[in-house]
Amino acid sequence: MNRLGRRANETLIEMIDKRHQSKDSIFFRDGVRRIDFVLSYVDDLNKEWEKKLERRKEFESNLQKAGLELETEDKKESEDGKIFFVKIHAPWEVLITYAEVLNIKVPIRENDIPPMVENPLDCVLFPLRLPEKVMHPEPDYFTAPFSKDKQELYLINDESTFFSPSMRNRIVNYILTRCPYGTEEGKKKFGIKRLLNNGTYTAAYPLHDCQYWKKASDPNCDSERYTLYMEWARFLRFYKEQPLDLIRKYYGEKIGIYFAWLGFYTEMLFLAAVVGLICFLYGLFTMDENMSSKEICDPAIGGEIIMCPLCDRDCEYWRLNTTCESSQYSHLFDNVATLFFAIFMGIWVTLFLEFWKRRQARLKYEWDLVDFEEEQQQLQLRPEYEAKCTQKKKNPVTQEMEPYLPLTSQAVRFCISGATVLFWVSLIIASMIAVIVYRLAVYAAFASLMENTQTLQPISGLLTPQLATSVTASCLNFVIIMVLNFFYERIAIWITDMEIPRTHMEYENRLTMKMFLFQFVNYYSSCFYVAFFKGKFVGYPGAYTYMFNRWRNEECDPAGCLIELTTQLTIVMAGKQIWGNIQEAIVPWICNWWGRRKARNNPENLYSRWEQDHDLQTFGALGLFYEYLEMVIQFGFITLFVASFPLAPLLALMNNILEIRVDSWKLTTQFRRPVAAKAHSIGVWQEILNGMAILSVVTNAFIVAFTSDMIPRLVYYYAYSESEDSPMSGYINNSLSVFQISDFRPRNEPKENPENFVICRYRDYRYPPGHERKYLHTMQFWHILAAKLAFIIIMEHVVFIVKFFVAWMIPDVPADVKAKIKREKYLTQKILHEYELEKLKERLCQGDKRATEKEFIATEGRMELSRAM
Numbered sequence: 001m002n003r004l005g006r007r008a009n010e011t012l013i014e015m016i017d018k019r020h021q022s023k024d025s026i027f028f029r030d031g032v033r034r035i036d037f038v039l040s041y042v043d044d045l046n047k048e049w050e051k052k053l054e055r056r057k058e059f060e061s062n063l064q065k066a067g068l069e070l071e072t073e074d075k076k077e078s079e080d081g082k083i084f085f086v087k088i089h090a091p092w093e094v095l096i097t098y099a100e101v102l103n104i105k106v107p108i109r110e111n112d113i114p115p116m117v118e119n120p121l122d123c124v125l126f127p128l129r130l131p132e133k134v135m136h137p138e139p140d141y142f143t144a145p146f147s148k149d150k151q152e153l154y155l156i157n158d159e160s161t162f163f164s165p166s167m168r169n170r171i172v173n174y175i176l177t178r179c180p181y182g183t184e185e186g187k188k189k190f191g192i193k194r195l196l197n198n199g200t201y202t203a204a205y206p207l208h209d210c211q212y213w214k215k216a217s218d219p220n221c222d223s224e225r226y227t228l229y230m231e232w233a234r235f236l237r238f239y240k241e242q243p244l245d246l247i248r249k250y251y252g253e254k255i256g257i258y259f260a261w262l263g264f265y266t267e268m269l270f271l272a273a274v275v276g277l278i279c280f281l282y283g284l285f286t287m288d289e290n291m292s293s294k295e296i297c298d299p300a301i302g303g304e305i306i307m308c309p310l311c312d313r314d315c316e317y318w319r320l321n322t323t324c325e326s327s328q329y330s331h332l333f334d335n336v337a338t339l340f341f342a343i344f345m346g347i348w349v350t351l352f353l354e355f356w357k358r359r360q361a362r363l364k365y366e367w368d369l370v371d372f373e374e375e376q377q378q379l380q381l382r383p384e385y386e387a388k389c390t391q392k393k394k395n396p397v398t399q400e401m402e403p404y405l406p407l408t409s410q411a412v413r414f415c416i417s418g419a420t421v422l423f424w425v426s427l428i429i430a431s432m433i434a435v436i437v438y439r440l441a442v443y444a445a446f447a448s449l450m451e452n453t454q455t456l457q458p459i460s461g462l463l464t465p466q467l468a469t470s471v472t473a474s475c476l477n478f479v480i481i482m483v484l485n486f487f488y489e490r491i492a493i494w495i496t497d498m499e500i501p502r503t504h505m506e507y508e509n510r511l512t513m514k515m516f517l518f519q520f521v522n523y524y525s526s527c528f529y530v531a532f533f534k535g536k537f538v539g540y541p542g543a544y545t546y547m548f549n550r551w552r553n554e555e556c557d558p559a560g561c562l563i564e565l566t567t568q569l570t571i572v573m574a575g576k577q578i579w580g581n582i583q584e585a586i587v588p589w590i591c592n593w594w595g596r597r598k599a600r601n602n603p604e605n606l607y608s609r610w611e612q613d614h615d616l617q618t619f620g621a622l623g624l625f626y627e628y629l630e631m632v633i634q635f636g637f638i639t640l641f642v643a644s645f646p647l648a649p650l651l652a653l654m655n656n657i658l659e660i661r662v663d664s665w666k667l668t669t670q671f672r673r674p675v676a677a678k679a680h681s682i683g684v685w686q687e688i689l690n691g692m693a694i695l696s697v698v699t700n701a702f703i704v705a706f707t708s709d710m711i712p713r714l715v716y717y718y719a720y721s722e723s724e725d726s727p728m729s730g731y732i733n734n735s736l737s738v739f740q741i742s743d744f745r746p747r748n749e750p751k752e753n754p755e756n757f758v759i760c761r762y763r764d765y766r767y768p769p770g771h772e773r774k775y776l777h778t779m780q781f782w783h784i785l786a787a788k789l790a791f792i793i794i795m796e797h798v799v800f801i802v803k804f805f806v807a808w809m810i811p812d813v814p815a816d817v818k819a820k821i822k823r824e825k826y827l828t829q830k831i832l833h834e835y836e837l838e839k840l841k842e843r844l845c846q847g848d849k850r851a852t853e854k855e856f857i858a859t860e861g862r863m864e865l866s867r868a869m
Contacts, residue, residue, distance in 0.1 A: 059181035107141030166676035169206035252676025272649035279337035291728035440551035639696035
């Protein structure tokens with residue numbers, strides 16, 4: 001009896017130990033079955049309480065019927081005493097069933113293909129490398145789609161670890177999204193997403209395998225989250241390569257391919273940043289040699305040139321040398337290196353896209369995605385589509401009845417969606433016009449203030465009315481951009497939901513195009529205005545053009561509009577990057593800190609693994625979408641307008657080095673573990689990048705031709721210069737036309753002319769007063785216009801020819817990867833055929849009459865044919 005009592009006590013102690021152990025464990029109370037998913041809910045006693053309870057009972061009952069095992073943690077066990085947690089485990093039978101459904105590839109033999117020849121630069125790059133165990137956490141295997149009937153073929157050493165945690169949570173999520181929970185209003189209801197939306201459950205998520213700052217105490221846990229944090233997610237590791245295989249293993253291929261693309265993009269930016277910095281330094285070192293700014297700053301030239309007033313009535317005449325500093329700084333970006341950099345970036349974009357295709361092809365091979373067209377789940381009907389489409393028709397391929405949306409309903413929904421998008425794009429254009437009106441309205445105020453205020457004299461040379469207007473308008477424009485983004489993101493999701501896309505992939509593609517169209521217009525419209533419209537429709541002092549017949553169109557600085565485009569680009573691009581990092585890093589950290597404030601008062605062993613993850617932020621289905629969108633918008637800034645700001649790639653490089661670590665840090669420490677998903681490419685973003693690459697050639701050609709002052713200077717240099725010793729001397733005087741003050745209309749004439757000026761100058765090429773073609777454009781104007789158009793045509797054709805030649809020269813798939821793919825396919829087929837042959841021999845030996853000699857010969861023949869192929 002004493003022995004029995006001791007045994008009972010030991011068993012009880014062991015059970016208690018296991019129960020305590022499971023608080024920060026990823027296993028059920030028995031310490032054996034792994035927790036693959038967790039559902040949480042609050043048992044609030046409101047009107048919906050009974051309905052929610054009924055839904056949960058039905059849903060959990062159906063999950064158990066599907067083969068899943070559940071274990072519930074009572075709310076008394078939770079930290080706040082309010083939340084129930086339902087832990088889900090997928091047993092072996094469920095895993096192998098759905099692994100076949102989802103076509104999951106599993107190992108059949110270790111890869112015997114020799115590794116690549118070592119890079120001679122490896123010794124130099126050694127400081128950038130991570131340990132081999134981190135970079136390649138698993139051996140490389142030949143793989144094949146899983147089949148329940150061929151389990152002996154696969155390398156199944158341990159059933160509990162054969163499927164990785166990311167595969168397991170994919171399988172469980174697949175079941176959860178399709179499990180029914182009853183019938184309401186005559187419609188069959190199913191899917192965890194609906195239950196989350198109606199409040200039946202508050203959260204559904206897979207577990208992280210440990211705390212990020214320390215390894216798990218359980219020896220059965222790999223502590224991959226800790227490894228990712230220590231080797232990848234800390235900013236001090238910014239110079240190290242990314243452990244892409246480990247990222248893929250822990251988070252799935254979809255997140256892995258994003259970080260692979262972001263890392264590759266950042267690497268390629270290094271070259272663009274170096275060349276851009278060299279172009280900027282060229283402008284800096286040649287600033288003192290710039291003849292245009294020398295003439296503007298010379299008191300005998302610029303000091304004697306009287307410029308026409310910058311606004312009507314209130315502004316005074318001013319001397320050209322007051323813009324001395326701004327003309328010097330404009331040379332930093334408006335010089336001959338600008339042309340070279342614009343052409344270089346056109347070729348760089350092509351190299352980036354082509355080399356990314358090669359990198360992507362290598363990843364597809366290494367991550368077993370070669371025969372993968374698209375995630376099967378992505379091509380499955382969305383639960384929302386199945387729930388909302390009550391009509392059914394026969395699928396011509398599967399010959400099964402499936403729901404469909406009638407054509408008339410689709411047409412109505414698309415019309416509403418298109419009208420909504422058009423309205424919001426119109427709203428952006430209206431806001432841009434409002435900013436232009438602001439520029440025109442305050443320009444006169446700035447001009448008048450700076451001329452009459454003595455306190456601004458120390459900085460008046462640098463802070464011209466044009467620059468002051470441009471800076472304040474850019475800041476205002478940035479605020480409007482952020483506000484419109486906030487509202488449109490929600491509108492875009494709503495109208496995409498309203499369209500009821502058929503598959504997950506279709507949903508993502510539609511949302512991507514809507515969001516990108518909006519963001520494109522929102523972020524780039526102001527830059528397009530400064531680059532291609534500002535200063536182009538000003539008129540001349542005797543006949544200025546007005547917006548809405550009230551506000552006079554603003555002029556460019558005498559040194560050109562390029563410096564203002566640079567200002568606009570810098571403020572919007574830098575502001576977006578700073579605000580994006582604040583949103584991505586600081587906001588989730590504050591939310592998590594606030595959510596965990598009570599838990600910090602409790603002992604760590606009472607704060608369970610599922611509760612710790614429950615208190616983290618949710619990485620939603622659109623989490624990666626926003627990351628891609630942010631980077632693609634940045635890509636637009638460094639390609640579409642790079643001719644105006646050679647330092648843009650350097651800013652992007654510094655941001656991306658930070659971005660990689662911020663994204664990895666927040667994903668590893670601040671967010672729940674996302675459900676793993678497969679992807680073989682960056683999807684529709686690839687086509688968007690291709691489109692922007694082509695558009696960038698056109699925009700940069702127009703910026704160099706129409707926004708910079710390069711073409712007028714070249715025309716003067718070769719056709720109108722009068723000095724052989726200094727060909728550019730006299731350019732400023734040549735580029736300014738003469739206006740007789742007596743020809744001013746009463747609306748335009750300044751109130752005062754204390755020095756009794758007779759003439760003033762303005763930036764244009766027009767005949768002087770007294771000429772028979774008074775104030776009409778001179779022949780030089782038409783020569784310059786022809787030169788600009790010729791330059792655009794020549795530059796576009798040269799860059800496009802080089803782009804297409806480079807794209808043709810660089811194959812999308814590396815030769816060694818092609819060879820490896822063929823080798824692996826051959827060996828995999830051989831292994832499968834040998835397996836079938838062995839099974840057939842066994843059946844013949846066992847006297848199976850169905851295994852005929854003809855079948856045996858046919859199988860052997862198929863092997864021989866495979867070898868020959």
